[in-house]
Amino acid sequence: MVRTLPFAALTLAAGMTANALQAEEVNVYSYRQPELIQPLLDGFTKQTGIDVNVAFLNKGLVERLEAEGARSPADVVLTVDISRLAALVDAGVTQPVESEILEKNVPAEFRDPGNQWFGLTTxxxxxxxxxxxxxxxxxxxxxxxxxxxxxxxxxxxxxxxxxxxxxxxxxxxxxxxxxxxxxxxxxxxxxxxxxxxxxxxxxxxxxxxxxxxxxxxxxxxxxxxxxxxxxxxxxxxxxxxxxxxxxxxxVNVSGVAMTKSAPNRENAQKLMEYLASPEAQKIYATDNFEYPIAPDTQPDELVAGWGTxxxxxxxxxxxxxxxxxxxxxxxxxxxxx
The missing domain is CATH 3.40.190.10 (Periplasmic binding protein-like II)
Incomplete structure (x- = not known):
């Protein structure tokens, strides 16, 4: 189940997660509007049984994570543009993720050299x-x-x-x-x-x-x-x-990063790996008219028609x-x- 929550509600949900539901939830701060990512998150929940709580924020994302510090309920950040991804890293609010799946599906030029963020579409x-x-x-x-x-x-x-x-x-x-x-x-x-x-x-x-x-x-x-x-x-x-x-x-990217404070780290990594999978990237790219990053994936027919x-x-x-x-x-x- 994907739940779009205000930040206060997300904080409460995270508290509940820490107490009892840690294996069943993951919390996302998203720069992208919920309707653009909902099909992806629905697919993740269907595949894993892990519920996703989403809080949408169109500005001040870095400042929010800095202010919350170790108390932040956010596990994952979804955003667009290299400047925003780099700002997260520079602020020290992300952590590296070592994953063979992510490294396989995201070419080196579309991920942080230190594995702090990973591109999803271009x-x-x-x-x-x-x-x-x-x-x-x-x-x-x-x-x-x-x-x-x-x-x-x-x-x-x-x-x-x-x-x-x-x-x-x-x-x-x-x-x-x-x-x-x-x-x-x-x-x-x-x-x-x-x-x-x-x-x-x-x-x-x-x-x-x-x-x-x-x-x-x-x-x-x-x-x-x-x-x-x-x-x-x-x-x-x-x-x-x-x-x-x-x-x-x-080219520029939409990308994903794990927060430094992630209370549900295992679930967060599972979500990141799912989002980088060819299946998820095809959904993401088609719904947003973008180009998938994973090897051997093709853009939507309309997008492909614009040229190579x-x-x-x-x-x-x-x-x-x-x-x-x-x-x-x-x-x-x-x-x-």
């Missing part, structure tokens, strides 16, 4: 391009985005958003800081408007003719196609998969370490100004 940060105004093959690299031919034709969300910061950090990894700043300055010079809104808002702007291309995560295409009000926006664009020169297409790409092989923790440098560049060039 999403590529790609280019949404107008079908009418941008020819196929016009954009092959991320470096192309700084070409003056795109002046006044690019829309973007804030440069300080975690998704863009991760991409800019990848730029530093591939180009070095000086050339990466020139690249980011070039993208800023090509913006059609002040950065605003989310990834879907950029696609709407392309549909409305305000710009011709934008950066966005792949899964938003699936979400827009599933929304009657946004389907027309999605149908106005295609997905182009650029690469870094000498590298691949930038070679993921960049840079370890995501290396990008996390470059995040402060990327943020400094964004502020230095006044990207959002």
């Amino acid at each position: 999403r590529a940060r790609i280019v949404y391009a107008s079908k009418e105004r941008v020819k196929e093959g016009e954009i092959t690299t991320y470096e192309d985005l700084a070409d003056p031919k795109w002046k006044g034709r690019i829309c973007s969300r804030s440069g300080t958003h975690a998704y863009n910061v991760a991409l800019f950090a990848a730029g530093i990894e591939h180009m070095g800081e000086e050339k990466a700043q020139e690249w980011i300055e070039g993208i800023k010079a090509n913006l059609a408007r002040k950065p605003q809104g989310n990834d879907r808002a950029q696609v709407k702007a392309i549909w409305a003719g305000e710009c011709d291309i934008s950066l966005g995560n792949t899964y938003y295409m699936g979400k827009m196609l599933s929304d009657p009000e946004q389907k027309e926006w999605a149908e106005a664009v295609r997905l182009d998969f650029p690469v870094f020169e000498g590298g691949g297409t930038h 790409f070679t993921a960049d092989e840079v370890n995501l923790m290396d990008l996390a370490r470059l995040r402060p440098d990327a943020l400094r560049i964004v502020e230095r060039v006044d990207f959002d100004g």
Whole structure:
């Protein structure tokens, strides 16, 4: 049984677990909305008989775990983006998990080198391009985005958003800081408007003719196609998969970590191993329009239809370490100004 609980109720449930139900429950703090992960957790309970208590928190996750300390009822954290996973590790609120199953199902580039977190699915940060105004093959690299031919034709969300910061950090990894700043300055010079809104808002702007291309995560295409009000926006664009020169297409992850205080450690590891299994990853990837990580797993037919790409092989923790440098560049060039 999956129970979505407020934090106070979860704390109470954890107390009960410690007293009597430790072998039957596991407590999850989730950055992802409960409806997005419920099919997975239902599958886990069906397979193991272990109930899952879920508390949803869309911000302040690290601060919450720090404040609770050793008293935290949370066993597992589910979140998205390498910056958030790295923040958990840096705060010292996770613990390493040694598991042959996790190491088998999660390639090295998609897990923490110290086994503090493990990726579950990936999403590529790609280019949404107008079908009418941008020819196929016009954009092959991320470096192309700084070409003056795109002046006044690019829309973007804030440069300080975690998704863009991760991409800019990848730029530093591939180009070095000086050339990466020139690249980011070039993208800023090509913006059609002040950065605003989310990834879907950029696609709407392309549909409305305000710009011709934008950066966005792949899964938003699936979400827009599933929304009657946004389907027309999605149908106005295609997905182009650029690469870094000498590298691949930038990807980010959704991931899982065990908390340092986990009161139900055995059950927590069982849940993590289940979430990394090909069966669970297929469910997760299909429901969220993402790419499964486990070897020999395939994306949903709709997602596969968007095209193929070679993921960049840079370890995501290396990008996390470059995040402060990327943020400094964004502020230095006044990207959002």
